[in-house]
Amino acid sequence: MARRSSARVWVNLGGATLRERARYHLARWAPLLAVALLTYLAFTPLIGIGAPVPAVGQISKQSVVAPFAYEVRKSPEEIAREGESRALTAQPVYRFSPTAYDSSLAAARGFFADLAKAAETGGPDSVAQAVAARVRLGPEETRFLTDSTNRRQIQELSTHFLAEALSRGVADAGAIRGEVSPTIALRRGETERIIPRDSILTFADLMEQAETAQRQVASLTQVTNESKKTIDARLTDIAAREANLQQELGQLEVNREELASAVDEGTRSRYQRLFKQKGQNVVVGIQHGVCGGCHMQLSRSTVVTCQAEQEIVTCTNCGRILYYTRDMDLAVAE
Ligand SMILES: [Zn+2]
Numbered sequence: 001m002a003r004r005s006s007a008r009v010w011v012n013l014g015g016a017t018l019r020e021r022a023r024y025h026l027a028r029w030a031p032l033l034a035v036a037l038l039t040y041l042a043f044t045p046l047i048g049i050g051a052p053v054p055a056v057g058q059i060s061k062q063s064v065v066a067p068f069a070y071e072v073r074k075s076p077e078e079i080a081r082e083g084e085s086r087a088l089t090a091q092p093v094y095r096f097s098p099t100a101y102d103s104s105l106a107a108a109r110g111f112f113a114d115l116a117k118a119a120e121t122g123g124p125d126s127v128a129q130a131v132a133a134r135v136r137l138g139p140e141e142t143r144f145l146t147d148s149t150n151r152r153q154i155q156e157l158s159t160h161f162l163a164e165a166l167s168r169g170v171a172d173a174g175a176i177r178g179e180v181s182p183t184i185a186l187r188r189g190e191t192e193r194i195i196p197r198d199s200i201l202t203f204a205d206l207m208e209q210a211e212t213a214q215r216q217v218a219s220l221t222q223v224t225n226e227s228k229k230t231i232d233a234r235l236t237d238i239a240a241r242e243a244n245l246q247q248e249l250g251q252l253e254v255n256r257e258e259l260a261s262a263v264d265e266g267t268r269s270r271y272q273r274l275f276k277q278k279g280q281n282v283v284v285g286i287q288h289g290v291c292g293g294c295h296m297q298l299s300r301s302t303v304v305t306c307q308a309e310q311e312i313v314t315c316t317n318c319g320r321i322l323y324y325t326r327d328m329d330l331a332v333a334e
Pocket residue numbers: 291292293294295296315316317318319320
């Protein structure tokens with residue numbers, strides 16, 4: 001019974017004969033084959049797959065997808081290390097905070113404003129109190145700040161220093177020292193640029209720079225003070241010499257008046273005329289037979305007359321009054 005029943009199922013699935021069964025199955029599989037053919041035509045296979053494999057060294061005319069599987073001869077540690085180094089090529093980004101820059105400068109300006117106000121209302125003691133309220137300074141440094149000129153100079157110096165140092169950016173020491181990348185990206189507003197990691201200061205670096213600057217200021221102040229002392233001494237010296245010279249000049253003017261009064265009227269007016277024309281160089285010596293004023297050769301008779309010292313002799317070229325001394329020729333000859 002069971003046998004007959006299973007035979008009926010078999011018959012129902014195809015047909016009685018082999019031919020009928022083959023037709024029946026062909027009709028069922030045909031659509032599947034049609035879909036496969038359509039898919040093959042619609043989606044062409046990737047270039048390279050099925051194409052001839054190029055020989056070693058041969059230049060392919062088109063992109064080839066190499067369908068090879070190959071073994072990576074690297075340890076997991078090596079692969080991990082490579083991954084890490086690839087990750088390091090991404091720049092760490094530091095952002096410049098203008099707020100921190102502004103508030104630091106504002107704090108410095110506020111400090112000096114407080115000192116100025118204290119100086120106006122209560123004098124040096126109030127300044128010292130105002131200093132002590134904000135910073136820790138020694139007695140000498142505090143006294144230095146009670147002077148308004150010193151205060152202004154220190155204010156200019158320190159705000160300039162702060163502005164310059166902070167504008168380059170200051171980072172937390174822990175963050176910057178822990179940085180493995182030798183360069184970092186510094187983002188300032190919308191712009192970003194790559195800078196060496198070492199160019200970013202830490203607060204410790206900033207303090208060190210400030211201390212160096214302070215030492216430089218101290219040594220420069222010392223040099224300045226010493227130079228000032230030398231210059232003051234020189235000025236005193238010059239003032240004393242000036243006083244002496246003034247005294248001598250007074251004496252010479254008195255002598256000149258006395259001597260001038262001894263010269264006759266005609267000669268004196270001739271001198272005055274020449275003085276107006278030629279300036280101070282009116283009475284000139286004869287040097288090797290040449291006029292000391294215009295350097296023209298003088299006639300022998302002029303030189304001889306002058307040597308005789310009996311009358312006023314003038315240069316025939318420039319009109320200056322001539323005089324002759326033996327010393328003069330000797331001095332030139334030497
Ligand atoms: Zn002359």
